[in-house]
Amino acid sequence: MEKKIFEYKQGERSFIVEVGELAKQANGAVFIKFDDTAVLSATVMGKDAIIADFFPLTVVYQEKLYAAGKIPGGFLRREGRPSEHETLTSRLIDRPLRPLFADGFRNEVQVINTVMSANPDNSPAMTALIGASLALCISDIPFNGPIAGVVVGLINGEYILNPTLEQLEKSDLNLTVAGTIKAINMVEASAKQVDEKVMLGALMFAQKEITKICKWENEIIKEVGKVKKEIEYRIIEKKFKEAIYKYSQKRLIDAIIIEEKQARGDAIESIKEETRTYFEKIWKNDKLDKDEVNDKFLYLNETLEMIVADEVRRLIIEDQIRPDGRKLDEIRPLSSRIDILERVHGSSLFTRGQTQVLGTVTLGSLRENQIIDGLGIEDTKRFMLHYNFPQFSVGETGRYGSPGRREVGHGALGEKALLQVIPPESEFPYTIRIVTEVLESNGSSSQASICAGTLALMAAGVPIIAPIAGIAMGLVSDNKKHIILSDIQGLEDHFGDMDFKVAGTKEGICALQMDIKITGIDEKILKEALEEARIGRLFILEHMNATICKPREELSAYAPKVIMFTIDPDKIRDVIGAGGKVINELIATCNEVKIDIEQDGRVSVMHQDLKWALLAKEKIENIVRVAEVNKIYNGKVTRIEKFGAFVELWQGCEGLLHISKISETRVENVEDVLSLGDEISVKVIGIDDKGRVDLTRKNLFDDTPVEKNTKPQDLHRKKDKFHKDKNNRFNKEKNQNK
DSSP states (O other), X not given: OOOEEEEEEETTEEEEEEESSSOTTSSEEEEEEETTEEEEEEEEEEEEEOSOSSOOEEEEEEEOGGGGTOOOOSSSOSOOSOOHXXXXXXXXXXXXXXXXXXXXXXXXXXXXXXXEEOOTTSOHHHHHHHHHHHHHHHSSSOOOOOOEEEEEEEETTEEEESOOHHHHHHOSEEEEEEEOSSOEEEEEEEEEEEOHHHHHHHHHHHHHHHHHHHHHHHHHHHHHOOOOOOOOOOOOOHHHHHHHHHHHHHHHHHHHXXXXXXXXXXXXXXXXXXXXXXXXXXXXXXXXXXXXXXHHHHHHHHHHHHHHHHHHHHIIIIIOOOTTOOOTTOOOOEEEEEOOSSSSSEEEEEEETTEEEEEEEEEEOGGGXXXXXXXXXXXXXXXXXXXXXXXXXXXXXXXOSSOOHHHHHHHHHHHHHHHTTSOOTTTSXXXXXXXXXXXXXXXXXXXXXXXXXXXXXXXXXXXOSSOOEEEEEEEEEOSSOEEEEESOOHHHHHHSSEEEEEEEOSSOEEEEEEEESSSOBOHHHHHHHHHHHHHHHHHHHHHHHHHOSSOOSSOOTTSOEEEEEEXXXXXXXXXXXXXXXXXXXXXXXXXXXXXXXXXXXXXXXEESSHHXXXXXXXXXXXXXXXXXXXXXXXXXXXXXXXXXEEEEEETTEEEEEEXXXXXSSOOSOGGGTOOTTOEEEEEEEEEOTTOOEEEEOTTTTSSOOBOTTOOHHHHHHHHHHHHHHHHHHHHHHHHHHO
């Protein structure tokens, strides 16, 4: 195929797609540019279907740091395991693609998106999403696309399409929407307490642009698209399916209406195991080989799952009966408490039905911010939420190791929500880490983590703007009728058509995430789901308010205490010292206090014991202090010479009190008036270009301003000593003259 170029104008920017030059051995490949952002999207498909009960789709989004003119950090200086951002973006692309493959598709498909040039103002993620859709659509891989995606911002009540980073900083909304030419099928958002009406408007604004992009994609597909391959779909043999239904359907239906999760699960699994045993005996009599038996088992398990799914959906749509007996809009029983763990800085336990999450908060210094190595301009973040989902939470064994995509995704959603109410660094100069441990799960654990995180933050004394609660909404539809479910549990999530997570305050939405298993949903369903979520969210917030209604005014005794102040940026070098000598001595002297100094002169001093932080602050202020002419200071005599005495005004600052300026009368020897260690009051009368300070004691107690730390009684005491010394010298000189 010869190279072909297609262009789509989006305001003043353009999407340009090149086909036919790069990655020609892939089933489908496009090189897509969004102005100066460029992504290569390529897709391949395995030749044969695998024996499995799932669709083996892999979507990869990878950022090459050369795309932003950067060299990777670390010892190897090359890209390694995917970053959290790459993992989240891979999920973002996967979620709208997956529902558009036909049921029974078992050929392995990989979609690889490589960012080769990146301008963060022209979203590499949305470029890759459109590139992935086009690569699949022009390939010979069966796919019911196209899809497209956009980002929507909100500034001064106006929706902004694919905003720049500068615009996003001012925006009340950061909304990512993907969908087909007809409907939305994926949503991801963070927002500053945006109300439901505004959010719905943003979703519809996005859908209009998505429709336009999909029409443009269809033009490309029509011109360069390949004929789709004929592949073998996994379809269960009709007679075998009927036999499974006959043997197990009635008993499975009876088991499904058991309300308690564990008992229901045990009953369903027992029936499934009996069914497997029954058919295994038949297969042995038929003398099937091992591979044939394994294949039959997969079909059997799929059919048993189908029976359960069909009955759960039928009960909800026709009888409006949920698996646990709740009403459609009923929230499961709630329970929460705080201060679960004594030594952590803040902790909580939030339980909703059979989903339970332990939340903890840890406060640290700003130097403990997370460092980010990526294409964007953000290189650190001070707020983190980490979500852990151990297998014992669902009564199962499983893999333990580094967090998987699901844990990373749920943690990122909770972080997006709670970030909207975290106080700014200037008001609360801490790095904040929340860890949510799912101890028990029956659906909506990510939203329970948001509730637990909120309670733990308030227990820790973090002055959040407002408490946040999260709820997961579900949908069951048969194309004629749809049912919206509030606070879905595991079975409803697994067999339903939508998982719509909404988190927010009393005033509005802070985070949104929607995944669906059907091709898309319309405005009517979105509006209904958002309103039901608002009602449920307010109910949960009312419960949380009864546990703790506002952030504590004091931090935990075990939390570090922070003092913030500002110094002259030109004095930073004096605080740090050559090779860090000064600041290291400060840290050692003040019991390993933590000191962070920003380039603009902002200083934060942190220690668990406030007295050490105060001492470090005093020492830093002494280092950067500058003596003021005509001001009186209390000082200590540190050195005596024939020509005068050196007086330490504060640690690190000495001035010369010349012998001629010690007294209003002539002084022959400095030692006659002053001794080492004497504390005296002196006035600054000059500072030369080298910073040397000139002092005097003449005319000391006129209307001169006094240094703020000098106590009046000290001045009077020193004044009396001065006049006493003066009288002694006068009497001595008088006797000598006689």
